[in-house]
Amino acid sequence: MKQQLLALVAALGLVVGGATAQAADTVKIGLMAPLTGSWASEGQGMKKIVELLADQQNAKGGVLGKKIVVVTEDDGGDPRTASLAAQRLTTRDVVAVVGTYGSSVTEASQAIYNEAKIPQIANGSTAIRLTEKGFKHFFRTAPRDDEQGRMAAQTIEKLGFKKIAILHDNTSYAKGLADEANTLLKSKGAEVVFFDALTPGERDYTAILTKLKGANPDVVLFTGYYPEAGLLLRQKKDMNWKAPFLGGDATNNVDLVKIAGKEAAEGFYFLSPPQPQDLDTPDAAAFLTDYQKKYNELPPSIWAVLAGDGFRVMVAGIAGAKSTDGDKIAEYLHKDLKDYPGLSGPISFDAKGDREGEVYRVYKVDGEGKFVLQKM
Amino acid sequence: MEEFLQQLTNGLAVGGIYALIALGYTMVYGVLKLINFAHGDLFTYGAYLGLTLLTSLALTDRLGFALGVLVLVLMVMGLVAVLGAILERVAYRPLRESPRLSAVVSALGASIFLQNALMLLYGARFQVYPDHILPTATLNVFGLYLPLMRVLIVLASVAMMIALYLFIQKTRIGAAIRAAAIDQGAARLMGIDVNRVILLVFLMGPALGGVAGLMVGLYYGQINFTMGWVYGMKAFTAAILGGIGNIPGAMVGGLLLGVIEALGAAYISIAWKDAIAFLVLILILIVRPTGLLGERVADKI
Numbered sequence: 001m002k003q004q005l006l007a008l009v010a011a012l013g014l015v016v017g018g019a020t021a022q023a024a025d026t027v028k029i030g031l032m033a034p035l036t037g038s039w040a041s042e043g044q045g046m047k048k049i050v051e052l053l054a055d056q057q058n059a060k061g062g063v064l065g066k067k068i069v070v071v072t073e074d075d076g077g078d079p080r081t082a083s084l085a086a087q088r089l090t091t092r093d094v095v096a097v098v099g100t101y102g103s104s105v106t107e108a109s110q111a112i113y114n115e116a117k118i119p120q121i122a123n124g125s126t127a128i129r130l131t132e133k134g135f136k137h138f139f140r141t142a143p144r145d146d147e148q149g150r151m152a153a154q155t156i157e158k159l160g161f162k163k164i165a166i167l168h169d170n171t172s173y174a175k176g177l178a179d180e181a182n183t184l185l186k187s188k189g190a191e192v193v194f195f196d197a198l199t200p201g202e203r204d205y206t207a208i209l210t211k212l213k214g215a216n217p218d219v220v221l222f223t224g225y226y227p228e229a230g231l232l233l234r235q236k237k238d239m240n241w242k243a244p245f246l247g248g249d250a251t252n253n254v255d256l257v258k259i260a261g262k263e264a265a266e267g268f269y270f271l272s273p274p275q276p277q278d279l280d281t282p283d284a285a286a287f288l289t290d291y292q293k294k295y296n297e298l299p300p301s302i303w304a305v306l307a308g309d310g311f312r313v314m315v316a317g318i319a320g321a322k323s324t325d326g327d328k329i330a331e332y333l334h335k336d337l338k339d340y341p342g343l344s345g346p347i348s349f350d351a352k353g354d355r356e357g358e359v360y361r362v363y364k365v366d367g368e369g370k371f372v373l374q375k376m
Numbered sequence: 377m378e379e380f381l382q383q384l385t386n387g388l389a390v391g392g393i394y395a396l397i398a399l400g401y402t403m404v405y406g407v408l409k410l411i412n413f414a415h416g417d418l419f420t421y422g423a424y425l426g427l428t429l430l431t432s433l434a435l436t437d438r439l440g441f442a443l444g445v446l447v448l449v450l451m452v453m454g455l456v457a458v459l460g461a462i463l464e465r466v467a468y469r470p471l472r473e474s475p476r477l478s479a480v481v482s483a484l485g486a487s488i489f490l491q492n493a494l495m496l497l498y499g500a501r502f503q504v505y506p507d508h509i510l511p512t513a514t515l516n517v518f519g520l521y522l523p524l525m526r527v528l529i530v531l532a533s534v535a536m537m538i539a540l541y542l543f544i545q546k547t548r549i550g551a552a553i554r555a556a557a558i559d560q561g562a563a564r565l566m567g568i569d570v571n572r573v574i575l576l577v578f579l580m581g582p583a584l585g586g587v588a589g590l591m592v593g594l595y596y597g598q599i600n601f602t603m604g605w606v607y608g609m610k611a612f613t614a615a616i617l618g619g620i621g622n623i624p625g626a627m628v629g630g631l632l633l634g635v636i637e638a639l640g641a642a643y644i645s646i647a648w649k650d651a652i653a654f655l656v657l658i659l660i661l662i663v664r665p666t667g668l669l670g671e672r673v674a675d676k677i
C-alpha cells in the first residue's frame with residue numbers, strides 16, 4: 001500500500017514536472033473580456049478574434065520561439081467580477097493582459113495588474129481618467145474621449161466651415177465632447193455662433209432648430225445620441241433648412257436613419273471609429289477574410305477588433321523586448337514601438353499609454369441610408 | 377419678428393398636443409378629484425396601437441391618405457377609450473370609497489404596470505412609424521415655414537377641443553357630467569347615474585389622449601414606451617396652469633405652456649426652457665392659486 005502510494009506520488013511528480021517543463025515552452029497572454037452580461041456580444045467577439053490571431057501567430061512560430069497560450073477570464077462587464085478575474089489572471093503566470101471593454105470595468109482591474117507588473121492593454125475603454133493615473137503598465141488601443149473633440153474640430157476645419165453651432169444634451173459624455181470641440185474651434189479662430197443644450201427624450205425640437213437657424217451657422221455639431229439626432233434631422237428637413245449636421249459617435253446607430261427617414265438623413269456626417277468592414281489596412285483585409293472563413297460572420301464591432309490589435313501589440317512588445325518581463329515589455333511599448341501596423345491603422349503609444357494618431361473616421365449618410373466612410 | 381412668429385407657431389403646435397392630453401387629466405379631476413397618473417401611459421398606448429394598426433392593416437394603402445388616417449383615428453380612439461374604461465373598472469372603482477391617497481397610489485401603480493407591459497410587448501427599443509405615409513408639404517406663409525402636418529395637427533386639436541366643449545356645455549349628457557363634477561351626491565339625488573358619468577369621462581379623456589399619441593407618432597415618427605412620462609408631466613402642468621377641472625382652462629393652459637416653452641427657448645436659453653415654464657407656473661399659482669380659469673370653489677363647511 002505504502003509503495004503504491006509512493007509510486008502514485010512519483011507519477012504525479014512526473015506529470016507536474018512535465019507540465020512545468022511544458023509551461024516554460026509557452027508564453028501565456030491573458031484575455032479579460034465580458035463573455036457574459038449585457039456586453040456579451042462584444043466579449044465573445046474579442047475572444048474569437050484573439051484566439052484566431054493567436055493560432056495564426058503560433059503557425060508562424062509563436063513568439064521568442066515559444067507557443068502562445070491565451071488564458072481567458074470572464075469579467076462579466078462588471079467591476080467586481082473584473083477585479084476577481086484580474087486577481088486570477090495575475091496568479092496564472094500570464095505575461096501580459098488584453099482587455100477589457102467598459103471603462104469602469106477596466107478601472108477596477110488596472111491597479112491589480114500594475115502592482116503585479118503585468119502590462120495591460122484595454123480595447124474599448126475611452127474614459128480619459130484611465131491614463132491619468134500614472135500607471136506604467138497600462139495601455140489602450142481605444143481612442144480617448146477627448147480625441148473625438150479634436151477630430152470634430154479638425155473635420156469641421158477640413159470641410160471648410162467657418163461659423164459653427166454646437167448643441168449637446170447635458171449628459172456628461174455629450175457635454176464633455178461639446179466643451180472640448182468648442183475650446184479647440186475657438187483656438188483655431190473659428191466662430192462658434194451657438195452653444196446650448198437640448199432636453200433629451202422630447203419629441204419636438206423645432207423651437208431649438210428655429211433658434212439655431214437664426215444664428216445662421218455653416219454647420220451644426222450635435223454631440224448627443226441618435227434618437228435626438230434623428231428627430232433633429234427630420235424636423236430640420238420639414239423647416240426646409242439645408243445646413244449640414246455633424247454628429248459624434250453616439251449617433252452611429254442604424255435606427256438614426258429609421259427615425260429621420262432616408263431623405264432627411266442623407267448628407268448627415270458623423271464621427272466614429274471605422275466599422276470593421278471599413279478597415280483599410282492590408283492586414284485588416286486579410287484578417288477579415290480569415291475571420292469570416294473561420295466564424296462565418298463579421299466581427300461585432302470595432303472595439304472587438306481593437307482587442308485583436310491589443311494582442312498583436314503585446315506580441316510585438318514581447319518580441320521587441322526579447323523578454324517576458326513586464327517592465328521591459330512596457331518600456332519597449334512606450335519608447336520603441338513606433339507606427340506598428342495594426343488592423344485599425346498605425347499604433348504608437350505616448351508616455352501615458354494612450355494611443356497616438358487618429359482612430360476616428362468621418363462617415364456620411366448616403367441617399368440609401370447607408371453609412372459611407374469619407375476619404376478626408 | 378419673423379423668428380418670433382415662427383417660434384409662436386412652433387409653440388402652438390406643441391401646445392396643441394399638451395392641451396389634448398391635459399383635457400383627460402382635467403375631466404377626470406373635475407368629476408372624481410383624482411389625478412389619473414396613468415393618463416400619460418394611455419397616450420403612449422395610442423401611439424403604439426396606431427403604429428400596429430397602421431402597419432398591420434395597411435390602412436393608408438387601401439383607403440388613401442385622408443380616409444385611412446380618419447379610420448385609424450377612430451380605431452385608436454375606440455381602443456384607448458376601452459382601455460381607459462377597463463382602467464377605471466380595475467384600478468379606481470374598487471377604491472371609490474377609500475381615502476383619496478389610496479386612489480393616487482393605485483393610479484401610480486397602474487402607470488407603472490401599463491408602461492412595463494408595453495415594454496414587454498414591444499421591446500425597449502425605439503419604434504418608428506413608416507416615413508412615407510404623411511404628405512411632407514411645407515407651406516410658406518410670409519416667409520414662415522409651416523409644415524402642412526403641423527397646421528393640420530393644431531387644427532385637429534382645436535376642433536376636437538371645441539367639439540368637447542360644446543358637448544359638455546350644450547347637451548344633456550354634458551349637463552350630467554357638469555352636475556356630477558359639482559356635487560356627486562346631489563347629482564345622484566337628481567336621478568343622474570354617476571357611475572355612468574364616470575365611465576363616460578374615462579372613455580372620452582383616454583380617447584383624446586390616445587389621439588394625441590397617434591398624432592405624435594404620425595408626425596414625429598419616433599415613439600418609445602416611456603414617452604408618456606414627459607408628455608404626461610407637461611400636460612398635467614398645463615391642466616394646473618389653466619385651472620384643473622376646467623375644460624377651457626386645459627386648452628388655454630396647454631397652448632400657453634407650449635408657447636412659453638418655445639419663446640423661453642428662443643429668447644432666454646434652450647437648456648433652461650423647462651425651468652422657465654415651471655417658473656411661470658409658480659408665478660401664476662402665486663397670483664391665482666386656482667389657475668388661470670379655475671373658479672374658486674367654496675370650502676365645504
